Amino acid sequence: MNPVELIRRKRNGEHLSRTxxxxxxxxxxxxxxxxxxxxxFLMAVFFQGMTPEETRVFTEVMLxxxxxxxxxxxxxxxxxxxxxxxVGDKVSLILAPMVAACGVPVPMISGRGLGHTGGTLDKLExxxxxxxxxxxxxxxxxxxxxxxxxxGQTEKLVPADRKMYALRDVTATVESIPLIAGSIMSKKLAxxxxxxxxxxxxGNGAFMKSQEDSLALGSTLVGLGNQMGKKTVGFVTDMSQPxxxxxxxxxxxxxSVDCLRGKRIPDLMEVTYVLGGAMxxxxxxxxxxxxxxxxxxxxxxxxxxxxxxxxxxxxQGGDSQLLENLDRYPESDHSIDVxxxxxxxxxxxxxxxxxxxxxxxGAGRLKVDDVIDPKAGxxxxxxxxxxxxxxxxxxxxxxxxxxxIQKAAKRFLACISVKGSAPPVLPAIHKYIDDKGQHxxxxxxxx
Amino acid sequence: MNPVELIRRKRNGEHLSRTxxxxxxxxxxxxxxxxxxxxxFLMAVFFQGMTPEETRVFTEVMLxxxxxxxxxxxxxxxxxxxxxxxVGDKVSLILAPMVAACGVPVPMISGRGLGHTGGTLDKLExxxxxxxxxxxxxxxxxxxxxxxxxxGQTEKLVPADRKMYALRDVTATVESIPLIAGSIMSKKLAxxxxxxxxxxxxGNGAFMKSQEDSLALGSTLVGLGNQMGKKTVGFVTDMSQPxxxxxxxxxxxxxSVDCLRGKRIPDLMEVTYVLGGAMxxxxxxxxxxxxxxxxxxxxxxxxxxxxxxxxxxxxQGGDSQLLENLDRYPESDHSIDVxxxxxxxxxxxxxxxxxxxxxxxGAGRLKVDDVIDPKAGxxxxxxxxxxxxxxxxxxxxxxxxxxxIQKAAKRFLACISVKGSAPPVLPAIHKYIDDKGQHxxxxxxxx
Numbered sequence: 001m002n003p004v005e006l007i008r009r010k011r012n013g014e015h016l017s018r019t020x021x022x023x024x025x026x027x028x029x030x031x032x033x034x035x036x037x038x039x040x041f042l043m044a045v046f047f048q049g050m051t052p053e054e055t056r057v058f059t060e061v062m063l064x065x066x067x068x069x070x071x072x073x074x075x076x077x078x079x080x081x082x083x084x085x086x087v088g089d090k091v092s093l094i095l096a097p098m099v100a101a102c103g104v105p106v107p108m109i110s111g112r113g114l115g116h117t118g119g120t121l122d123k124l125e126x127x128x129x130x131x132x133x134x135x136x137x138x139x140x141x142x143x144x145x146x147x148x149x150x151x152g153q154t155e156k157l158v159p160a161d162r163k164m165y166a167l168r169d170v171t172a173t174v175e176s177i178p179l180i181a182g183s184i185m186s187k188k189l190a191x192x193x194x195x196x197x198x199x200x201x202x203g204n205g206a207f208m209k210s211q212e213d214s215l216a217l218g219s220t221l222v223g224l225g226n227q228m229g230k231k232t233v234g235f236v237t238d239m240s241q242p243x244x245x246x247x248x249x250x251x252x253x254x255x256s257v258d259c260l261r262g263k264r265i266p267d268l269m270e271v272t273y274v275l276g277g278a279m280x281x282x283x284x285x286x287x288x289x290x291x292x293x294x295x296x297x298x299x300x301x302x303x304x305x306x307x308x309x310x311x312x313x314x315x316q317g318g319d320s321q322l323l324e325n326l327d328r329y330p331e332s333d334h335s336i337d338v339x340x341x342x343x344x345x346x347x348x349x350x351x352x353x354x355x356x357x358x359x360x361x362g363a364g365r366l367k368v369d370d371v372i373d374p375k376a377g378x379x380x381x382x383x384x385x386x387x388x389x390x391x392x393x394x395x396x397x398x399x400x401x402x403x404x405i406q407k408a409a410k411r412f413l414a415c416i417s418v419k420g421s422a423p424p425v426l427p428a429i430h431k432y433i434d435d436k437g438q439h440x441x442x443x444x445x446x447x
Numbered sequence: 448m449n450p451v452e453l454i455r456r457k458r459n460g461e462h463l464s465r466t467x468x469x470x471x472x473x474x475x476x477x478x479x480x481x482x483x484x485x486x487x488f489l490m491a492v493f494f495q496g497m498t499p500e501e502t503r504v505f506t507e508v509m510l511x512x513x514x515x516x517x518x519x520x521x522x523x524x525x526x527x528x529x530x531x532x533x534v535g536d537k538v539s540l541i542l543a544p545m546v547a548a549c550g551v552p553v554p555m556i557s558g559r560g561l562g563h564t565g566g567t568l569d570k571l572e573x574x575x576x577x578x579x580x581x582x583x584x585x586x587x588x589x590x591x592x593x594x595x596x597x598x599g600q601t602e603k604l605v606p607a608d609r610k611m612y613a614l615r616d617v618t619a620t621v622e623s624i625p626l627i628a629g630s631i632m633s634k635k636l637a638x639x640x641x642x643x644x645x646x647x648x649x650g651n652g653a654f655m656k657s658q659e660d661s662l663a664l665g666s667t668l669v670g671l672g673n674q675m676g677k678k679t680v681g682f683v684t685d686m687s688q689p690x691x692x693x694x695x696x697x698x699x700x701x702x703s704v705d706c707l708r709g710k711r712i713p714d715l716m717e718v719t720y721v722l723g724g725a726m727x728x729x730x731x732x733x734x735x736x737x738x739x740x741x742x743x744x745x746x747x748x749x750x751x752x753x754x755x756x757x758x759x760x761x762x763q764g765g766d767s768q769l770l771e772n773l774d775r776y777p778e779s780d781h782s783i784d785v786x787x788x789x790x791x792x793x794x795x796x797x798x799x800x801x802x803x804x805x806x807x808x809g810a811g812r813l814k815v816d817d818v819i820d821p822k823a824g825x826x827x828x829x830x831x832x833x834x835x836x837x838x839x840x841x842x843x844x845x846x847x848x849x850x851x852i853q854k855a856a857k858r859f860l861a862c863i864s865v866k867g868s869a870p871p872v873l874p875a876i877h878k879y880i881d882d883k884g885q886h887x888x889x890x891x892x893x894x
């Protein structure tokens with residue numbers, strides 16, 4: 001393989017063979033192919049794309065750049081969920097124990113937050129003692145014991161993606177559907193799962209801001225999963241406002257515990273039940289997604305999902321006693337209410353702006369090595385469509401950084417629009433995607 | 448400056464400011480900006496291009512990344528020529544002393560061959576003792592003394608280009624008009640010249656294979672030169688067959704000496720007189736290009752151009768005695784005639800293929816650190832339009848590599864087409880470009 005010739009061919013819109021992609025990516029992982037040639041390839045892919053066949057081969061090559069976990073000795077159809085990420089998205093914390101409580105094993109490998117989005121690992125690590133850096137052996141053992149495990153990426157899985165993702169982040173080559181699809185699907189398929197449910201967020205707090213881009217990514221991901229022998233379905237879900245009412249790591253654990261104990265947070269639980277219902281269906285424990293949703297609701301209402309969560313936290317070293325006594329957790333040094341300057345209805349959020357604001361309050365990282373403040377974050381008293389009176393609080397911001405809190409409150413106000421009449425509220429679920437195509441989502445809500 | 452944001456903006460087709468380009472390129476030259484981010488930028492430029500204004504600013508930033516030579520203390524209008532490169536292009540060796548003999552100072556900084564094209568420095572260095580690695584002080588001194596000097600790039604001039612060019616070569620980002628234009632013009636403007644004549648080669652042995660691309664590059668280069676305060680004109684000249692009859696470093700010195708002594712090699716001398724005539728005109732020694740061409744012809748016929756060449760060779764350490772006794776030069780160990788298998792007319796050459804073949808015989812480098820064999824090369828007995836009989840020699844190949852010579856002769860035959868009727872012969876000069884636009888070239892030939 002001549003790497004320059006390979007880059008030139010992709011640059012000119014030609015298709016690369018499996019052997020070419022294998023040699024190129026293998027050279028990169030082994031260090032014989034330099035970062036700058038991989039960058040040239042990535043930018044060429046950004047502009048020229050990949051055919052579905054190339055995307056599949058690319059994903060397979062990425063997948064086989066490292067270890068692929070085999071969970072075949074464990075009983076049951078192992079199902080995971082992947083979300084493209086958003087603001088206030090704590091679905092995994094509720095979903096994983098809920099689906100496991102329905103008898104479907106959920107071996108989940110998650111990521112950290114970066115930029116405006118949170119990450120499941122950071123949320124879990126706000127629980128004192130909770131360990132996400134388990135070995136593959138421990139991962140297998142725990143999913144065998146409890147039917148659920150939640151860990152972080154290990155060095156052994158998909159090394160090509162870890163190296164390429166870091167490079168994409170600093171070379172403006174992130175926003176490419178084949179590259180995103182290859183990155184997501186190679187990591188998920190390395191987990192040893194049998195089936196996968198995808199949550200493709202859409203709207204101003206999502207990675208894909210337009211419905212069109214979200215559908216294109218979703219279709220690519222669902223197609224890839226099914227072609228690679230894993231039953232895969234996806235949902236395009238709303239991220240035009242934060243999901244639920246709390247943003248920030250410990251705050252999201254609290255909201256998750258509330259929901260696991262039966263609290264009704266409509267948009268959050270609608271998404272959680274739909275995704276969970278699909279997982280239970282794919283896991284062979286229900287005859288339809290809707291039946292799966294009802295089983296999930298039973299798992300919540302019966303307390304089994306919450307019980308499973310407490311077991312998981314304990315098993316992974318976390319202080320589950322604290323979850324039973326949420327108010328023992330330390331609070332931020334400072335908090336401020338964001339007061340509505342007028343009467344009206346909440347018409348919309350700048351969700352991306354709110355995500356960045358939460359990060360700056362301490363809830364996330366602006367750089368990879370920033371330290372997270374687990375207490376910091378935002379609690380919403382109002383969501384889109386809610387009536388609000390002049391002088392009423394819309395949200396509460398919490399932080400240890402006294403120097404930024406006043407300015408943060410002003411910035412939050414700039415991230416919200418209040419109008420004279422009630423706006424239409426977007427549904428939580430926009431579309432359903434399976435191997436037959438894109439479909440409207442018409443199943444009755446559980447609320 | 449956030450380099451990722453800058454790359455993203457260029458990737459999205461936005462325009463970058465002078466400050467942004469300065470900081471980005473300065474960071475790269477100083478080593479704080481890594482190769483992979485420069486690569487991402489270069490590939491984004493490949494796809495998105497640059498506006499004329501951006502190209503000019505980019506060129507200025509490149510130019511000022513290092514030293515800019517000041518020849519203002521020397522009398523006369525200093526004029527140089529740049530060619531985009533081709534096969535058998537030894538024009539500089541004849542042109543520089545010829546124009547200097549007309550009283551126009553020619554301070555010329557040239558490059559080496561790479562790939563299928565030869566380089567002026569390699570040709571000059573086939574003359575025993577000839578030194579091209581002179582300091583800027585020596586360069587200034589010699590042009591002051593003789594009115595002509597021919598050296599190689601120094602570390603001090605346009606360091607940004609040297610670093611970026613090496614990177615472009617290995618990342619498939621060479622073929623971009625703004626990048627090519629910035630590279631060429633920054634180097635030429637750093638020489639301290641007042642005016643510039645450009646030779647944009649077109650055809651299957653040129654970098655730009657189509658007339659359209661050649662005109663686009665030529666117009667960009669001429670526009671840039673004039674905007675940057677240097678009177679600049681350009682010619683699109685033919686590279687659909689090798690220029691002249693000899694390819695290979697010492698062979699091209701021999702052909703240059705022959706022409707300097709008055710030998711008529713039509714296509715080679717047509718191009719040399721036109722470019723030289725434009726230089727003499729821009730140098731203020733003639734009222735028109737055509738008058739300049741006649742002065743050039745006088746300089747050849749009077750022996751003054753050849754005399755100037757001998758002075759130059761001697762001054763730069765070369766053995767000028769050898770030029771007076773060309774047959775004392777060692778010959779290649781092996782040579783072979785390429786025999787025509789049929790009667791007809793030479794209809795065309797695969798000029799790129801012939802350039803590669805000459806390189807493989809030893810005349811060029813396939814890798815940067817390959818060593819050149821100055822004796823090796825190709826001599827053409829036939830050019831396009833010439834009648835050829837079955838059994839007659841079309842070309843002679845010379846090399847020290849006995850193992851490849853038979854195969855090379857076969858490959859040469861595959862690079863030539865012989866047809867039953869005489870084909871049309873393309874003119875040596877296709878177009879003339881000045882600050883007013885592109886024009887047909889109608890001046891009478893001197894042949």
